[in-house]
Structures are given as C-alpha cells and as structure tokens.
Amino acid sequence: MPTSTLESDITKIELKDRPVEKSPIQLAMSRFGHNRLAIAALILLAFLIVISVAAPLLAPYNPIKRNIADRLHAPSLQYILGTDALGRDSLSRIIYGGRVSLWVGLASVVLSLVLGVPLGLIAGYLGGLLDGAIMRVMDLILAFPGIIFAIWLVSMIGPGVNQVILANALFSLPEYSRVIRGSVLTIKDADYVSASRALGCNSFQVMWRHIFPNVLAPIIVISSLSISGAILAGASLSFLGLGAQPPTPEWGAMLADGRPYIRTAWWLALFPGIMLTLVVLASNIAGDGLRDALDPRASTKRA
Amino acid sequence: MLTYILRRLFISIFLVLALIAVVFFMLRTVVPGDPALVLAGENAPPEVIEQIRHNQGLDKPVIVQFLYFLRNLSHGDLGRSSMTRELVTQRLVEAMPITLTLTGLCFVYTMLLGILIGVITAYWHDTWLDNLIRVLTVTGASMPTFWFGLMLILIFAVGFGILPVQGGLSVRGMILPTICLGTGSAAYLARLVRAAMLEVLNSDYVRTARAKGVRELGVVLKHALRNALIPILTVAGFQIGGLLGGAVITESIFGLPGMGTLSINAIHNRDYSLIQGTVLFIVVIYLFVNLLVDISYAYVDPRIRYN
Numbered sequence: 001m002p003t004s005t006l007e008s009d010i011t012k013i014e015l016k017d018r019p020v021e022k023s024p025i026q027l028a029m030s031r032f033g034h035n036r037l038a039i040a041a042l043i044l045l046a047f048l049i050v051i052s053v054a055a056p057l058l059a060p061y062n063p064i065k066r067n068i069a070d071r072l073h074a075p076s077l078q079y080i081l082g083t084d085a086l087g088r089d090s091l092s093r094i095i096y097g098g099r100v101s102l103w104v105g106l107a108s109v110v111l112s113l114v115l116g117v118p119l120g121l122i123a124g125y126l127g128g129l130l131d132g133a134i135m136r137v138m139d140l141i142l143a144f145p146g147i148i149f150a151i152w153l154v155s156m157i158g159p160g161v162n163q164v165i166l167a168n169a170l171f172s173l174p175e176y177s178r179v180i181r182g183s184v185l186t187i188k189d190a191d192y193v194s195a196s197r198a199l200g201c202n203s204f205q206v207m208w209r210h211i212f213p214n215v216l217a218p219i220i221v222i223s224s225l226s227i228s229g230a231i232l233a234g235a236s237l238s239f240l241g242l243g244a245q246p247p248t249p250e251w252g253a254m255l256a257d258g259r260p261y262i263r264t265a266w267w268l269a270l271f272p273g274i275m276l277t278l279v280v281l282a283s284n285i286a287g288d289g290l291r292d293a294l295d296p297r298a299s300t301k302r303a
Numbered sequence: 304m305l306t307y308i309l310r311r312l313f314i315s316i317f318l319v320l321a322l323i324a325v326v327f328f329m330l331r332t333v334v335p336g337d338p339a340l341v342l343a344g345e346n347a348p349p350e351v352i353e354q355i356r357h358n359q360g361l362d363k364p365v366i367v368q369f370l371y372f373l374r375n376l377s378h379g380d381l382g383r384s385s386m387t388r389e390l391v392t393q394r395l396v397e398a399m400p401i402t403l404t405l406t407g408l409c410f411v412y413t414m415l416l417g418i419l420i421g422v423i424t425a426y427w428h429d430t431w432l433d434n435l436i437r438v439l440t441v442t443g444a445s446m447p448t449f450w451f452g453l454m455l456i457l458i459f460a461v462g463f464g465i466l467p468v469q470g471g472l473s474v475r476g477m478i479l480p481t482i483c484l485g486t487g488s489a490a491y492l493a494r495l496v497r498a499a500m501l502e503v504l505n506s507d508y509v510r511t512a513r514a515k516g517v518r519e520l521g522v523v524l525k526h527a528l529r530n531a532l533i534p535i536l537t538v539a540g541f542q543i544g545g546l547l548g549g550a551v552i553t554e555s556i557f558g559l560p561g562m563g564t565l566s567i568n569a570i571h572n573r574d575y576s577l578i579q580g581t582v583l584f585i586v587v588i589y590l591f592v593n594l595l596v597d598i599s600y601a602y603v604d605p606r607i608r609y610n
Contacts, residue, residue, distance in 0.1 A: 140325060143318055144582075145589040146548025148566075152326070152582045155570045156333045232447055236552055239449045240567055255450060259556070262453065262468065263461050270457070273450030281445035 024217075031293040038289020041282040048279055052098035061089035063096040064247040072265050082267040084257060090267060093249035094275055100250040101279060104165055104234030104243075105227045111169035112176050113223060119173070120180025121207045121215075125188055131181075138174035147236060154242040161234075161250075164243040168230045179222050183215040217294045224287040228280045235276055251276045307601050315594045322586055327372055330579055331365055381580035386572045391580035394565060399584075401472060401561030405553065406546045408477055409485035413546070414539055416489040418528070421496020421535075426523060428501060440490040448549055452483035452556035470557030484553040488542045495538055499531035506530075533603055540596030544589045 032038060051058060060080075067087035075082040081090040123131040141149060150167035157163050187193065188211065196210045235252030237243040244250035246257075251272035258268025339356035340347075347355075356362050360371050375382070381391040420440075424433045443451075459479060460468040470480045503509060504527050512526045513519075551563030558564075562581055569577035 136321075139318065140321060143322055143586055143590055144548075145544045145585065147551055148548050148582060148585050148589075151551065151566055151570065152578070155566075155575075155578045155582075156329060159570075228445065235447055236449060239447075240552065240555055241571065242567075252447070252449070255453060259453065262456055266457055266461070269450075269453040273447065273453065276450060277442070277446045280447070281442060284441070284445050 028293040032289055035289045035292065038286055038292075041285035041289065044278065044282040045286060048098055048282070049102060051095060052102055055096045055099060059089075059092035059095045061092040063088060063092040063249045072261060074265075075267050081271050082265065084254070084265075084268055085261060088247075090254075090271060093254060094251070094271055096249040097251045097254060097272060098275065098279070100161060100238075100244050100248065101231050101235060101252075101276065104161060104168070105231035105279075105283065107165045108168035108172070108230035108234070109223045109227050111165060112172045112226065113219070115169060116173050116176025117180060117212070117219065120177040121184060121211060123177060124181035124184025125207050125211060126203065134177065135181075138177055141171060142174050144171075147233065150233060150237055151240075151242065154237065159242045159245060161244050161248075164234050164237045167237070168233050171233075172226055172230070175226070176222060179218050180215055183218045184211055187211065187214055221287075221291045221294055224283075224290045227287060228283040231276075231283065232280055304601065308598055311594055311597050315590050319587055319590060323373070323376070323583060324369070326579055326583055327369055328365065330575055331368070334575060381583070382576035384569075384574050384577045386569075386574045386577070391577050394577065395562065395580060395584050398560060398562045398565045401559050402547070402550050402554070402563065404472065404477065405480055405484065405550050405559065405561065406543065408481045409488070409546045409550075410539075410543055412481050412485040413489045413492055413542060416485070417492025417539070418496050418535070420489070420493035422500055422523060422528060424493065425497045425500030425504060428497070436493075440493060443487060443490045446487075448483060448487060448552050449556050451486065452479070452553060455479045455483055456556075468557075470554075470559040476557075480553050480557045480559060483556065484546060484549050487549075488545060492535070492539060492542065496531065496535055499535055500527060503527045503531045536603070537596065537600045540599065541593065543592045543596070547585060547589055547592070 065088065067083070069087065070079070070083050071085055071087040073079050073083040073087070079089050079091070081094065083089055084093070119134055123134045144152065149171045150164065153167040153170065154163050157166070193206060193210055196206050201209070234243055235250070238250045238252035239256045241253075241256065244253050246253070254272040255269060258265060258272075262269050337352075339352050339359065339361050343352045343355050360368055363371075372382075379392055381395075383390055384394060387394075420436060424436050427433055456468055456479065459466045466479055467476055470476045504523075508530075509522060509526050512522050517526070550561065551566065553559070554561040554563035555567055562585060566578060566581040566585075568574075569581060
C-alpha cells in the first residue's frame, strides 16, 4: 500500500532527527567539530600557546641579553631571524613575545567578563535608575573613538601591560554590558524566572542561578570574538610605547623598535608582524566558528 | 525633522559637557604628582611653586578649578603646554590639518575601494575572484594597521623607492598613510556592499530592468547600486570615527605631525594639559561627526526620526 510506506517513512525521519539526547553544549561542540577551518585555527592557537609557555626551552638565546658586536645581523644560520639594534636575537624575542600578546588577549577578556557580566545582569534585571546610570556611563566610554580611550587612560595611570589590559577591558565594557543586558531583557519575564521569585529567591539568586546560565551563549560568543581585538589593541599600544616597556619582548614594541632601521634591517619589520597577524587571524576564525556553533538562532530552531 | 535634530543636538551637548567634566576630574584625581611642581620644573624654589600654584588657581578647591577651566574653555583657552609653554589650542590648530586631511582622504579611499570591490564580488559572487577577495579581506582584517604600514614602507619606499618613507602634507606624502589606514575599513565596507548588492540583484525590479533590455552596466550602477547604497552610507559615516582613532597610529608610523603624534608625545612628556586638550578635541570632533551622520541618516530614512 502506498499510504503505509509513506507513514513509515515519516516515523523513521522523526526518530532519526530527534535531538533530545544531546545537550545544547554537545550540539554546539559537534557543530564546531564539523568546521574544519575553525579546528585548524584552534590547533594553531594551541600550538602558539605551547610555544609561549615553553619559550625558555625553545628560545636559542636570552631574549633580553644585548650583544652589540652582533647588532643588526641579517637572518643567517646563527641567528635565524636576525638580530635587532641591540644585538638581541629576533627569533628568541618573537618566541617570548607571544607570552605578552596572548596574556593581554586572555586577561582583557577575563577582566571584561568580571566587570561586564554583573553590570549587564544588574542593568537588565533590576532596570530602573541603576540601569539608566550604568548605560549612561557606557555611553561616555563609547564617545571615545577607538584607541583614544586607551591613550587617555594610559596617560593617567602610566604605561605598562597591566594598564593596557585595564584599558582594553574598560573600553569593551559597553559592548559586554549591552549584549548581556539585551539577553537578560528577553528572558527576565520567562516563567522559570517568575517561578524562582515566587519560591523566594532574592534578586541576587535569581540573577546568578537562573538568569546567568541562560545568557551564557551570548557571553561566550562575545568573549571569543573580542580576544583578537584585545590582542590587536594591546600590540598597537605597545607599538605606540604605551604598553610593554623595554626590555620586555613584545611583537608591537619590536615593530616600533625596528621602524628606524627599516631601510637596512627589513627582518625587524617583517617577522613580528607575521606572528601577530597569525595569532589574530587564528583567534578571529576560531571565534567565528564558536559563534556559528552557538548561534542562538540555531538553538531556537531546535526548540 | 527639526525636533529630531534638536533632540540629538541636546544629547550631544550634554555628552560633551559630561566628558569635559570626566576628563578634567580624572586628570586631577588619578594622576599622581603636583601639577604646580610639573609646571615650575624639578628644581624650582618653593616660593616659585607657591606662586604658580596661586596664579593657576591650583590652591583652590577642585570644583572651583573646574569652573575656571570651563570659563577659559569658553574663550577657547585650554591652558598651556607644560613642556613648551605654547597655548594648547595653538598646538591643536597646527596639528589638526594633518589629521583631518588624512581622515578625509581615507574616507574617500574607503568609499571608492569598498564600493568597487563590493560590487565586483557581488556581481561575480561565488567565483574564484570572489573567493580570492574574501581570503584577502579576512586576512587583511587580522593585520595590525601599524604592521600593514611598515610593509607598505618596506615595499614602496624601501623596495621600489617610489614613495617617501616619511609622510607629509603633499600628494606623495599622503599616499601610503591613506592606503595604510583606509584599506581595513574598505575591506569591511566591501563586505557590507557585497551583502546589500546580492540582495538587490535578486530583486524583481532588477529582473524587470534586465527584461526591458537595459544594458548590464546600467542595471548594476543605476538600478542595483543606488538602492543598495542607503544602508551602506550610514555605516560608512560611522567609519569616519574609527578612522579618526586609527589616525593616531598611522601618524606615528609615517611620522606625520598630527594630533595623534601630538598626544603620544604629550604622554611621553607627561604634558597633562596638552593630553587633556588633545583628547577632548578628538572626542568632540568624533561626536560632531556622529551627530552629522545621525542627522543625515534621519534625512534619508524618515523612520529613524520617530524612534
């Protein structure tokens, strides 16, 4: 009978596509696992992290030891990526330089989360005057174009890697708090929130136990996407002399040091930039992959 | 429309006043050290320091100092540089043409290149050309501006020797800085143009135009691009602000004596009144540009006014 085969077909498809066994996290992970480019980017990032951590074992020379006799040495077998104006080995400095960049990227995002998540939760859930006050302060930060905010802040608290991390975190605060606030607003009237309030949870408990876990997806997306921006901003500030201070090896600062010798020592302007581009590219692609895997639209389609 | 402009103007003025207050008080409270001592110099005798403190009103409460600052500001006086003793406003006016020229040139370059590449990649979408340009733009977006600038210098100034290493207010001196700063935002704009064009190229009126026998170039430029352009223009407007911020870095790569270089030097010299003046000046220009963009957007798209 043609009708019965049609019915059996329908049942089969329904059974096969039932997603109930997989949690949202498992689904996201399997989606991410199918994104080959994102996996490659993640492997590259892991590789760079390993190199930075193992820098003392891998670097052929001491990255801050001067050797004026061998200054501005072109790439050779002895110095694979050449030496800088103070005779320091570029390869060793590049290997160590990843530490600063990766640390700035990671620490900026963590600090943004520590500051931005509570602000976004409070602004979204409590609303009212507090919400208005928080959002107006965010407007003030947004009034600074790009790196000007960091420049202004560093001018007051002095140059340095920690100051750059603080500047990055504060500058991305409006984005974090706005995104989180928006997500909170969409779920704060959900039944489970009202139910938890009816059961006697105070505001803090509602925000932390019931709202926060349900806005995790946008939080993860925004943090993964902002790592590359933080690394770039950190390197830019170091290039301007406001971040990592000499003799700390840092890619942006190395490029700034190489700038005066660009006519003769091309290697000083080339290699740190390649590393920086690779790190930023890898974190961009991995971040995009994570966003696609956690895409809120995909999860609503499922529900 | 007038109510909308007035409301936006009011918000901007309020924001500028709030920013002036924040910048002023932060500088007075966060920065360590005695401003009178900085003004007088390291080895000045105590009487001189006291004299300066009195003359500058630094012995008064901070709130009174702020009122003095506002009064001077209304006369266009942002104080004097503690390094060179020149008026801050004079330094700013000297540096401004460089930064504004650079930003303006970059804007034109961004628009031309972004729209051109966007239209090409949309028209020949999913071909090898589109894919190649996509790879280039994604890589380009990850490239730090300052490294891109160094590579431009290495290739065109050091390698071919056709353009100067040092930038300047001349045609040849502005080419590399413009490419350096503008290419990133052009790539960003190209992506938006491509998406908008793809949508429009599939629309009924484009099909109708083709069916009527309009030439292909006419279809793309007159029927498609014109309709795709409105949302693009607003984004492009807001990019001016990003270019203004990026100009700081570009100036320092090419040694251009603009406001960016001025502020960086001021930081290295701990010249606080100069830093304060530069930051306020750049922020006010930025807010002003955004205000103009908002108003022009509301003019183009009436729905915005009633939001």
